[in-house]
Amino acid sequence: MPISPNQGSTGGGTAVTITGTNLTGTTAVLFGTKPATGVTNVSPTQVTAVSPSGSGAVGVTVTAPGGTSNPIPFFYVGAPFKSGLNVSSGPTAGGNTVVISGTGLSTATGVSFGANTATPTVLSDSQISVVVPAGAAAGPVGVSVTTAGGSNNGLSYTYIDVPTITAVTPASGPTSGGTAVTITGTNLTSTSQVTFDSVPAPFSVIDATTVSAVTPAGTVGAVDVGLSNPAGTATDVGAFTYVAGPGI
Incomplete structure (x- = not known):
């Protein structure tokens, strides 16, 4: 007599389907010693119920x-714990892969970034990738992981728009650099x-519209x-001209 799913949150509330024989007139479904709620006799071979809390x-x-009937096993799973993201920001367009670390992640079915949800790939009980x-827009959003044990929040991810360059001032300087x-x-x-x-230069961010280099x-x-x-690269073609120094 199988039960599906065979695991759920320690807080209860998991809807399960039990299949077997001679189930007509079912009067009770027990999880250990605790009665289930919402018991519905669907057919002579199927009963649905909602799990109580447990561990x-x-x-x-x-x-x-x-x-x-004989007992069939059901496993209570605690809510996941997330310790961090390997990447905390990326383009507003999405598409980059993030690895989430923590515990209790082996039954992860969804990861929400704000209002948008993606299906993760389970790497282990301590890691998933998504x-x-x-x-919807640039800015920070909460990250939530949903597992058989429930959901857990607490992490943040920042969506970033691709940069643009409107001006480079001054537009020229010596080949020795240092401008x-x-x-x-x-x-x-x-x-x-x-x-x-393509040669990296030292720089400082002044604000959202200005960088000095x-x-x-x-x-x-x-x-x-x-x-x-982290969202991409802006290129201003031919924006700076290297000028040779004077010779005598």
Whole structure:
């Protein structure tokens, strides 16, 4: 006589279906010594019920006019505990993969990022991976994992828009580098790298629209200026020109 699902939250409330024979007129379903609620005799071979609260493994029995069945095992599962995300931010468009660590994750069926939910891949009881769904807008959202034991919140993930570059000032400097440059644009708060002709440059984030950087050494001519954040990269083609120094 199988039961499906055969596990549920320690807090109870799991709807289960029990199949067997001679179930007509079922009067009670017990989880261990606790009676289930919402017992419904669907057919002579099927009964549905809602589990009470409990812990560990218990035997589930069905009582009908002909007597009480043999017990079948049901396992109570605690709510998951999440300790962290390996990546805490990403593009508003979603699509990047995040690994969530914690305990009690082996029965995970869904991960919610704000109002949007994705189906995870269970790696172990302590890790799951999930492809982040698209976000409604840039900004932080709560992350919730749902398992057979219930749901648990407490983590945060930040959606980030792709940066843009509107201006690079000044637009030229010596090939020796060392020019202090102001880059203006949008979505610059989480800037992770600035490059001149693909060479990384030291930088400081001023605010959401301004980043300051110092040019590295380069060769004569116009070069592309790149700016990256966890959502992507903006490139201003030929935005800075390296100029040769005077010779005598």
